[in-house]
Amino acid sequence: MPISSDGTLSSSLADRELLAAGECIAVVDDHPDITELLGIFLQQHGFVTISAGSAGELWRLFDNSKIALVLLDIVLPDANGVSLLPELRAQQPDTAVVMLTAATSLDTALLCLRHGANDYLTKPVRLDALLNTIRQVLGQRRLALHARQYQHQLEKARQRIERTHRLSISMIGSYLRITDLNTLVQAMLTGITAHEGLGFNRAIALPFSKDRKFLVGRYAIGPISQEEGASIWQDIQRQHLTLDDLLKNLHRSPPGSGDAGLLSRIRGFKIDAGASEHLALRALSERRIFVVRNGQAEYPVPEDLIRLLQEDSFVIAPLFSPERTLGVVIVDNFISHHPITAEQLHALESFLSQASLAIEHCSLYQTVQDKVAELEAVTRELHKNQEMLVNSGRYSAVGHMAAQLAHNIKNPIAAIGGTAQFLKRKVADRDIRKFLDMMVVEVDKLEKILADLSSFGDTIEPVYTTALLAEVARNAGRLCRQDMVERHISLTCDFPEELPAIELDPKLIQQVLVHLLVNAMDAMPGGGEIVMRLAAEGEGQALSLLDRGQGIKDAMLKNVSDPFFTTKTVGTGLGLAFVHKVLADHHGHFVLQGRLDGGAEARIWLPAHSCQT
Structure with missing residues (x-):
């Protein structure tokens, strides 16, 4: 509400804006000619008015009307206006009151103001003074109502912020736990x-x-x-x-x-x-x-x-x-x-932003846990292979085979260790760094095991047990998974669920399949797909590994199983010799052949029973 230079409220706002929709002014006087005159005057200035001739009529008007201001005569037939003021203030706190009286006593005016009147005018009332008083009182009333409304909104906002704060504390505690x-x-x-x-x-x-x-x-x-x-x-x-x-x-x-x-x-x-x-x-x-x-x-x-x-x-x-x-x-x-409400939408948006970060943090935490579990599984598998080599007799080409095995595993292990060291420098979260430290420790263990393996070789005799060839193949795939990801190679397994378990040495057959998978990956330097396909065949089961690599010339096929024969720049050529030996010990066989549509097919066959002698 604008303020004039003399400190009074300006009337630059239209008079009708001083009243909310449906509000009116009540003129209360026991002289009908006065209520009529004042009503007409106020209506000419845009105010809606109603009138009453007694206190009883005024109370009835409140039942059906929204009265913003009461022009109240002190002397009424059924009540004294001054004694009516406390009850008006108690029951209608948002209604302003301007007292009208013929008495000019200062004591009377002060008494009215002490009992809650907003202003006081003496009769006969000058209409211009009445209009200015009404404008000022209604303007003050509107400011008071707005202040109360803003205070209510501030209190609601405070409660909402407090509730959001408590919710955030509870949720953050849960997210961290x-x-x-x-x-x-x-x-x-x-x-x-x-x-x-x-x-x-x-x-x-x-x-x-x-x-x-x-x-x-x-x-x-x-x-x-x-x-x-x-x-x-x-x-x-x-x-x-x-x-x-x-x-x-x-x-x-x-x-x-x-x-x-x-x-x-x-x-x-x-x-x-x-x-x-x-x-x-x-x-x-x-x-x-x-x-x-x-x-x-x-x-x-x-x-x-x-x-x-x-x-x-x-x-x-x-x-x-x-x-x-x-x-x-x-x-x-x-x-x-x-x-x-819009407030609920804002709260939901803020809540989900916090939750999204917690979910991403949890996903990263679980990923690190999965990587640690994979490293531990690889470590256990290498320990088993080490025990297999130590407990068996010396193998004539043990040094070359161990070097080939170390070569096949060294690069993935080095990549895992390097990645863990890199992530330690990038991640600030202490829990995640703890798991990254575990990864580094596990990599060190693997490197020591590889060093030990290079010193041993075995004349390996199969230790037969009943196992699913499909599960052995899946384990081999898991050991090569990281290397495949880095080389952009995918692995597809086509294994019928109904095939029964057969007698074999899971450790040796897994080594065989790892050799074949590494050969297939080496044949596809630009990435591609390897398919492992399992089927029943005769008295046993056949497992084929198909790649889309460079293939192999027919002239070389007869030499691929010879020790130290290789087409690679780096390698000992013992891999396929080892494959042949293991399959022969299992009374199975191995075939490597080119494919008409490109690539090669490595195929092993194992009998359902070991035929131990």
């Missing part, structure tokens, strides 16, 4: 749906599948009916569960997150990642929240989402880290049907 990705996502959904959290009725997470070809329904918290919602709420109240209680006991499954209900409904639901027009994929590509109200949104709303939720008002929010998109979260108020 949880290392399992499934549990962490469950914690995120709990924070979204808890009363102390964001307070949504339901939350669903659709992360990407491992091959990132689909968004898949995997996590959910919330009811599918009013009855289930009431039951969940009663359980929480009965157990006096707080948000911290729910987060600390995620292993018990929060209420509404069991295998029945919403979770069972979303399992099996998926969205093709190539469907870029789908609203969920738009949320990811544009990295922003979409609000669906009554089945309508900025873009067409897919029917599959409405069928899944059985609700036509919901929010789709993206989960993403700085490096990649992680999936989407869908929230709604299926039970309460409360509208989702």
Whole structure:
């Protein structure tokens, strides 16, 4: 409200703007001619007026009218205006009061002001003075109402910030404590749906599948009916569960997150990642929240989402880290049907930003754990191979074979160790650095084992056991996985599930397959695909390794099994000789041949029974 140079409120605002919609001025006097005169005058200046001739009539006017200001005569037939002021202030605190009286006593004026009147005018009233007084009093009233409204908004904002702060502390504590990705996502959904959290009725997470070809329904918290919602709420109240209680006991499954209900409904639901027009994929590509109200949104709303939720008002929010998109979260108020406010959307966006970073951190943590586990598995396997070599008799070409084995494993181990050292310099997180230190230690162990292997050789006799040839082949593939990734080579396994176990030495056959896989990789310097195909054949099983490499000339095929024959710049040529010897000891055989469409096929055959003599 503008202020004039003399300190009074300016009347530059239109008089009608001093009253909110539906508000009016009440003229209360026991003389009808006065109420009529003042009413006409005020209406000419844009004010809406009503009139009363007594205190009783005034109270009845409050029942049906929004009275912003009362022009109140002190002397009324049924009450004294001054004694009426305290009751007016108590019951109608937002209504301003200007007293009108024929008395000119200063004591009377002060008495009115002490009892809550906003101003005081003596009769006969000058109309211009009345108008200025009304404008000033209504302007002051409007400023007071706005101040109260702003104070209320500030209090709500303070409460919201305090609640968000408490939620952040609880969630950060959980994120730092949880290392399992499934549990962490469950914690995120709990924070979204808890009363102390964001307070949504339901939350669903659709992360990407491992091959990132689909968004898949995997996590959910919330009811599918009013009855289930009431039951969940009663359980929480009965157990006096707080948000911290729910987060600390995620292993018990929060209420509404069991295998029945919403979770069972979303399992099996998926969205093709190539469907870029789908609203969920738009949320990811544009990295922003979409609000669906009554089945309508900025873009067409897919029917599959409405069928899944059985609700036509919901929010789709993206989960993403700085490096990649992680999936989407869908929230709604299926039970309460409360509208989702802009404040809730801002809180959800901030909450999911924090959650996305926690998910990415957890994924990195699990990746490091997986790498450590792989290194430990390789270490154990090398220990077994070392024991096999030590416990067997001397092999005539042991030095050459050990050198070949060391050559085949040295580069992947060096790459793993170098990568671990590089990551230690880049990563600040102490937990991750601890696992990287473990990786470096494991690499050192491997290098020592390789050094020991180079000093031993064996005349190896098979130690037969019953095993699945498919599983032995998979283990060989795992040992070569890192080398394949670095060389941009993929491995495809075509293994029928119905093939039975056969008698073989898993360690020796695994070594054979590793030799063949390394040869196939060496034949494809530009990358490509290796296919391992297993089938029943005669009294045993045949395993073929097919590559798209350089192939081998027919003239060389008869020499490939000779010791020290090789077509490589580096190598001893003992690899295929070792393969032949192991298969001969197993009463099997080995064939290497070129393919008409390019590349080569290495094929081994093993009998179902060892034929031990």
